[in-house]
Amino acid sequence: MAIILDADVIIRGEKGTFDLKKWVSSRPNDRFEVAAITVAELWHGVERATGKHRTSRERYLRAVLEPLPIIPYTEQTAYEHARVWSQLEVSGRMIGFYDLIVGATALERGSDVATFNRRHFAQIRGLRVIEPT
Numbered sequence: 001m002a003i004i005l006d007a008d009v010i011i012r013g014e015k016g017t018f019d020l021k022k023w024v025s026s027r028p029n030d031r032f033e034v035a036a037i038t039v040a041e042l043w044h045g046v047e048r049a050t051g052k053h054r055t056s057r058e059r060y061l062r063a064v065l066e067p068l069p070i071i072p073y074t075e076q077t078a079y080e081h082a083r084v085w086s087q088l089e090v091s092g093r094m095i096g097f098y099d100l101i102v103g104a105t106a107l108e109r110g111s112d113v114a115t116f117n118r119r120h121f122a123q124i125r126g127l128r129v130i131e132p133t
Contacts, residue, residue, distance in 0.1 A: 001029070001030050001031070001111075001112060002030070002031045002032075002033055002109060002110070002111040002112070003027075003030050003031070003032050003033070003111060003112045003113070003114050003130060004032075004033050004034065004035055004038075004071065004102060004105060004106045004109075004111050004112070004113050004114070005032055005033070005034050005038070005068070005114050006038065006099070006102055006113055006114060006115035006116075006117065006121075007038045007041045007042055007098070008115055008116045008117055009114050009115060009116065009132055010034075010038070010042060010061075010064055011042070011045070012116065013060075013064065014057065014060045014061075014064075018116075018132065020064070020132075023132045023133070031069075032068055032114075033068060033069045033070075033071050033109075033111065034065060034068050034069070034070055034071065035070075035071050035073075035101065035102045035105040035106075036070055036071060036072050036073050036105075037073065037098050037101040037102060037105075038098070038102060039065065039070055041098055042061050042065075043061070045057060045061075046058045046061055071105055071109065073101065073105070074108075076108055077101075077104055077105055077108050080104040080105075080107050080108045081100065081101055081104035083104075084100060084103060084104050084107065084124055084125075085100055085104075087125065088100070088123055088124070093123045095120040095121075095123050095124075096120060099117065099120045099121060100124075102121075103121055103124040103127050104124075106127055106128075107124065107126060107127055112127075112128040112129065112130050113127060113128070113129055113130065114130045114131075114132050115129060115130075115131065116131060116132070118131050
């Protein structure tokens with residue numbers, strides 16, 4: 001099964017509040033991926049950091065992303081994104097725009113999303129959400 005990692009999972013790995021490497025290793029039958037929008041979120045964090053923190057954050061991010069496929073935002077993703085966006089907006093349960101794109105990317109691919117923000121992602125009908133442990 002493919003699992004798209006949300007930014008919060010990768011960030012908690014960097015902060016040391018979650019052992020990302022151990023969790024990924026505990027799921028040898030799964031494929032892990034990252035949505036392109038998540039790469040932007042993570043690099044934004046690098047761009048905002050300064051000094052040694054920037055250097056260590058960039059090193060961590062490169063190490064995490066290097067082995068993972070980055071899933072692009074395609075025309076098909078855009079259709080899924082628009083569909084989910086409309087559903088959430090009409091229902092009054094809108095979530096963050098980046099989460100919306102990550103969820104649409106996962107739905108398009110038939111993937112799960114690993115996140116610590118279950119509350120947001122659970123709003124997306126048909127999306128399977130995994131909270132890492």
